[in-house]
Amino acid sequence: MERTTCVVVGGGPAGIVLGLLLARAGVTVTVLEKHADFLRDFRGDTVHPSTMTLIDELGLWPRFARLPWKPIETTQVVLDAGSATLGDLRRLRRLGQPHPFVAMVPQWHLLDMLAGAAEEEPGFTLVRDAEVVDLRRAGGRVTGVRWRDRSSAGGAEHELAADLVVACDGRGSRVRELSGLPVHDFPVPMDVWWFRLPRGDGTGDPAGGIGRVSDGRLVVMLDRGDHYQVAYLIPRGADAAYRRQPVQVLRDDMRRLHPWLGDRVDGLRSWDDVKLLAVTLDRLRRWSAPGVLCVGDAAHAMSPIGGVGINLAVQDAVAAARYLGPLLACAPADPAAVDRAAARVQRRRWLPTAATQAAQRVAHRVVVRAVLGATAPTPGGDRLPAPLRLLRRVPALQVVPAYLVGVGVLPERAPMWARRGAQETGPQDAGAKNSSALPSGSVKDSAQP
Structure with missing residues (x-):
């Protein structure tokens, strides 16, 4: 029997960021990652301005700037009737955003950078090839996990006791399944x-x-x-x-x-x-139960519309660390206080999650379903739709979709106790960066954005 204060299941962006922040709070935290490495293709490669601001606040911008990434400053839509700029992220500079672009960076590079920073903290441990197979329970409370070592002959099983289990293992979350938390699925077209x-x-x-x-x-x-x-x-299908x-x-x-x-x-x-x-759009009705909390895609699987899933997951992790970090650092933590803090994470993150999913559902219904179901030219298809004509006529409005996608409804800031080093704003001339390329060698296929 091994023990840690908090076990984070899943070494994606939310899991690694949460582990890093908790470790900086002085918490003993163990991150269990199912795979041996981060090399999976077609993962969420968009790092939005709000996430880059967080990276800045954590003192990690110089490391991020050295990664191979390509900036996206504008998005446009092209119809048979013409084209229009949908969002201009460069306008975010006037709203105080130091990184007015979306950085396209291979997720394995981002995770390697974040994990490297986390491993510099004495309380952080990342265990790879660690597949969670069950939850430990005692008296109606989750008290840890049982996990299988996929790298060992025969898959040796281990038990890890913890004051709190946090599920960051994505839309197919094993922890969410084992916890039995109720989920609401939304139809997708x-x-x-x-x-x-x-x-x-x-x-x-x-x-x-x-x-x-x-x-x-x-x-x-x-x-x-x-x-x-x-x-x-x-x-669909x-x-x-x-x-x-x-x-x-x-x-x-x-x-x-x-x-x-x-x-x-x-x-x-x-x-x-x-x-x-295979697109999924769902949301847990309750994100937590005694001893367990779900964040990111484990709590709310997002549509790829807007590419915002990774950034919402990271912001969930920041909110969770803010509420739980100081509490878990005072080990042994009061279980009732831990559960109350976990419930506060859902209350804090419910509005941005529900608002973003509502916007995605509208896009599914009004745009995606209409386009994919079209069998003949659309009447009036020789003219741009009125919203696009307005964006062309009043370019200043292009900052609205840029802000909603790039910054979001409720961006989270790093807790003061987690910040390190000088606050560098990074390059203002985003176009100077080189493009990202695949590393040499094989890459495991994954279609999860």
């Missing part, structure tokens, strides 16, 4: 294909984020410097039927939507290059 297409060497290709909407098709392309990361929306067609059908469709891609669509050699994300 889509799934998403993820794949890459090469970007041209010159300056002729569009930069930033490009959404393409045509009758029956909705595609988003994110500029990663040397390639585009493409999200191609398909009707249609993946298997579509894959019975030759992949040439997808190539031809991308060339029709973006003729300037030319023969670069041939980079899709087979359906193996196309990864499926």
Whole structure:
């Protein structure tokens, strides 16, 4: 029997940030990560301005600035009737945001950087290849976890006692399942294909984020410097039927939507290059029970609309650390006080979660469902919709979607006791950064954004 004060299940952005913050509060914290490394493709690679501000406050900007990332400063949408800028993040500078762009950084680089900083704290431990198989209970309270060492012959099992278990293990959370917390699922009209297409060497290709909407098709392309990361929306549950067609059908469709891609669509050699994300939108009715708390996707799985999931999860982690850190640092902590603090995390984060999911549900209903269900040209399709015409006519309004996506409804600030070093604002000329590339060697496939 081993013991820690807090066990965090899941070594994603929320889990590592929470572990780092708790360790800086003086808490003995153990993070259990199911995999041997962070190398999984098509994970949440968007780091938004609010998250970069947090990185600044933690004194980690110099480390982040050395990572390979590509800034996205504007997003535009292209319809058959024309194009319009949907959001201009550069305008956030006037609202006091020191990093007015979204940084596209491979998640494994971000996690390696955060984990390295956390491991400098004496109370932090990261255990890899650690798969949680059950919760320990005593007197109706969760008192730790039982986990399997996936790296050992036969998968040796261990028990880890803790004052609090925090689930940061994503939308397929094992801890959430074992805890029996009630969940509310929302219907979604889509799934998403993820794949890459090469970007041209010159300056002729569009930069930033490009959404393409045509009758029956909705595609988003994110500029990663040397390639585009493409999200191609398909009707819910249609993946298997579509894959019975030759992949040439997808190539031809991308060339029709973006003729300037030319023969670069041939980079899709087979359906193996196309990864499926089965979209989920749900929210726990209660995020906590005695001895256990869920945050991030374990508490509320987000749609990929807006790419905000990773940033909401990180903000959950900051709120949890603020309420729980000083309390857990005074070991042994009072169980009733720990449970009250865990419940406060849900109360704090409920508004931004519910508001963001409500906006995503509106987008699903008004935009995605209408586009994917289109079988004929839309009446009036020769004109841009009124909201896009307004954004073109009054460019200052482009800061509104930029703020809602880039900063969010209730951004969290690092607790003062977690801050370190000089507060560097980082480069103002975001365009100076190089693009990110895949590391050499194999990368494990994952379609979870």
